[in-house]
Amino acid sequence: MAHLTTLPAWHALHAHFDAVRDRQMRQLFEEDPSRAERYSLSVGGLLLDYSKNRVDDETLRCLFALAAEAGVPARIAAMFAGERINRTEDRAALHVALRNRANTPVLQGGVDVMPAVNAVLDRMARFAHAVRCGDWLGYTGQPVTDIVNIGIGGSDLGPQMVCKALAPFGHPRLRMHFVSNVDGEQLRQTLDRVHPQSTLFVVESKTFTTQETLTNALTAREWFVARSGEPAAVARHFVAVSTNRQAVAAFGIDPDHMFEFWDWVGGRFSLWSAIGLPIMLYLGEAHFAALLEGAHRMDEHFRHAPLDANMPVILAMLGVWYINCYGGGSHVIAPYDQLLERFPAFIQQLDMESNGKSVTADGAPVGVETAPIIWGETGINGQHAFFQLLHQGTHISPIDLIASLRTRSGLAGHHDILLANLLAQAEAFMRGKTEAEARMELTAQGLDEARVAALLPHKVFGGNRPSNLLLLDALTPHNLGSLVALYEHKIFVQGVVWGVNSFDQWGVELGKQLARGILAELRGEAPPGGHDSSTARLIRLIRRVRGGSGA
Numbered sequence: 001m002a003h004l005t006t007l008p009a010w011h012a013l014h015a016h017f018d019a020v021r022d023r024q025m026r027q028l029f030e031e032d033p034s035r036a037e038r039y040s041l042s043v044g045g046l047l048l049d050y051s052k053n054r055v056d057d058e059t060l061r062c063l064f065a066l067a068a069e070a071g072v073p074a075r076i077a078a079m080f081a082g083e084r085i086n087r088t089e090d091r092a093a094l095h096v097a098l099r100n101r102a103n104t105p106v107l108q109g110g111v112d113v114m115p116a117v118n119a120v121l122d123r124m125a126r127f128a129h130a131v132r133c134g135d136w137l138g139y140t141g142q143p144v145t146d147i148v149n150i151g152i153g154g155s156d157l158g159p160q161m162v163c164k165a166l167a168p169f170g171h172p173r174l175r176m177h178f179v180s181n182v183d184g185e186q187l188r189q190t191l192d193r194v195h196p197q198s199t200l201f202v203v204e205s206k207t208f209t210t211q212e213t214l215t216n217a218l219t220a221r222e223w224f225v226a227r228s229g230e231p232a233a234v235a236r237h238f239v240a241v242s243t244n245r246q247a248v249a250a251f252g253i254d255p256d257h258m259f260e261f262w263d264w265v266g267g268r269f270s271l272w273s274a275i276g277l278p279i280m281l282y283l284g285e286a287h288f289a290a291l292l293e294g295a296h297r298m299d300e301h302f303r304h305a306p307l308d309a310n311m312p313v314i315l316a317m318l319g320v321w322y323i324n325c326y327g328g329g330s331h332v333i334a335p336y337d338q339l340l341e342r343f344p345a346f347i348q349q350l351d352m353e354s355n356g357k358s359v360t361a362d363g364a365p366v367g368v369e370t371a372p373i374i375w376g377e378t379g380i381n382g383q384h385a386f387f388q389l390l391h392q393g394t395h396i397s398p399i400d401l402i403a404s405l406r407t408r409s410g411l412a413g414h415h416d417i418l419l420a421n422l423l424a425q426a427e428a429f430m431r432g433k434t435e436a437e438a439r440m441e442l443t444a445q446g447l448d449e450a451r452v453a454a455l456l457p458h459k460v461f462g463g464n465r466p467s468n469l470l471l472l473d474a475l476t477p478h479n480l481g482s483l484v485a486l487y488e489h490k491i492f493v494q495g496v497v498w499g500v501n502s503f504d505q506w507g508v509e510l511g512k513q514l515a516r517g518i519l520a521e522l523r524g525e526a527p528p529g530g531h532d533s534s535t536a537r538l539i540r541l542i543r544r545v546r547g548g549s550g551a
């Protein structure tokens with residue numbers, strides 16, 4: 001594939017950018033009364049309004065031409081066809097097969113994966129049903145009341161985000177807990193809240209080699225055996241989700257109590273697989289199926305819609321516009337929905353672990369900016385914390401404002417306030433406040449001219465700050481499935497444009513490798529060596545304070 005910067009569409013885009021970079025969105029809205037209608041799109045229960053971006057028809061034409069020249073349609077087809085597009089790991093990226101509700105064959109090495117996908121879904125459903133209806137009993141004959149998920153990264157963030165988002169659909173007897181941090185504080189606090197006789201531990205790890213997860217799982221098992229006095233009961237209280245059957249058996253969980261998935265499912269794309277077991281336990285089979293169906297709805301749209309009417313492609317190319325033309329290296333995720341509290345953290349891993357790369361899939365320097373820094377918080381809390389920077393700071397940071405049109409809280413008055421704030425922020429980001437408008441306001445307050453002049457620079461809002469509005473009919477399993485798939489595909493498209501492999505994550509390895517050596521040194525099992533003077537000094541300090549015991 002030709003390097004991005006050699007493509008004619010790349011040059012056309014930058015030539016266009018030079019001509020329009022200072023265009024004001026206010027003016028674009030004034031010039032075109034149909035702008036909001038033309039720059040909006042619905043897929044199932046999701047509406048995207050992208051009219052408050054610094055783009056016009058020509059910008060979009062240039063962006064879609066770039067997507068076409070970068071080979072986006074062919075790469076979409078390759079992903080759905082199960083080609084080994086994750087080249088550095090020599091694997092397919094087939095999370096779309098996990099929610100292929102049409103059940104059409106998806107081939108891997110000549111074998112259709114769908115029978116295996118469906119078989120695992122069936123096993124998950126049988127197990128979830130037994131736990132939910134109280135047939136699955138603990139060692140004293142009690143039904144499960146607490147489920148503790150032990151996993152990290154993709155084996156934590158997806159299930160946790162979905163369980164929190166869809167809590168109104170959760171089983172009333174089940175309390176969900178998520179332990180990811182190897183800091184013993186999180187596990188200790190969780191174990192303090194649960195009882196061994198009615199707790200089910202779900203140990204989730206694609207590789208089953210992740211130090212944090214295995215450490216937490218071992219400690220949980222020790223706690224369980226010490227409290228219950230029933231080592232044999234581990235089988236009824238611990239299940240595993242992994243691709244690594246041998247490691248699960250070596251850990252001491254019966255492979256009969258393991259739910260499997262496959263190396264062609266990336267960790268951050270895995271909530272649709274058996275990694276979604278906590279979701280199915282909490283929400284039940286039908287809601288889990290609706291989640292998959294919502295994702296499948298977005299998959300079908302992504303696969304078949306033309307580039308210029310394709311929601312993930314539109315979001316991706318708007319991102320490329322800001323990152324590669326305006327140099328905006330940050331992107332905010334702001335859900336106006338308490339239930340989506342963990343959504344920014346989930347998208348952070350999805351995006352930054354996928355596209356935080358500086359070489360192309362061929363190993364050549366990528367030469368352009370890639371993944372933005374993803375950050376965020378529930379929108380309404382963000383307003384009272386960091387929105388100051390978004391409105392008047394020196395960075396340009398596009399923001400996705402996400403909300404549901406209907407609430408389940410039963411407090412409609414609260415929801416009105418939430419939505420009013422959402423719309424107000426989007427309008428404020430776009431319009432800003434001119435000097436003339438600010439002057440008029442200050443004068444109307446009866447301030448003298450000296451005070452007006454002193455305050456004026458602080459009261460002006462430059463505006464012209466981009467936002468996307470994503471509105472869900474309601475936060476249902478189906479719509480959440482569509483929303484997550486939307487971001488997965490957006491990120492994939494950006495990866496294709498930049499020429500990076502969105503499905504590997506070699507950048508996490510160096511720290512893990514060094515930590516193994518340092519751990520042995522901290523515990524006094526190996527002499528400190530080969531470090532820079534700062535690291536060596538700190539190892540000595542920690543050993544001195546803790547007596548070199550690791551205690």
Ligand SMILES: O=P(O)(O)OC[C@H]1O[C@](O)(CO)[C@@H](O)[C@@H]1O
Nearest residue numbers: 153154155205206207210267508
């Ligand atoms: O599911 P596993 O194998 O324990 O990995 C957990 C997470 O760790 C990572 O490999 C990063 O270290 C993520 O990609 C992954 O989601």
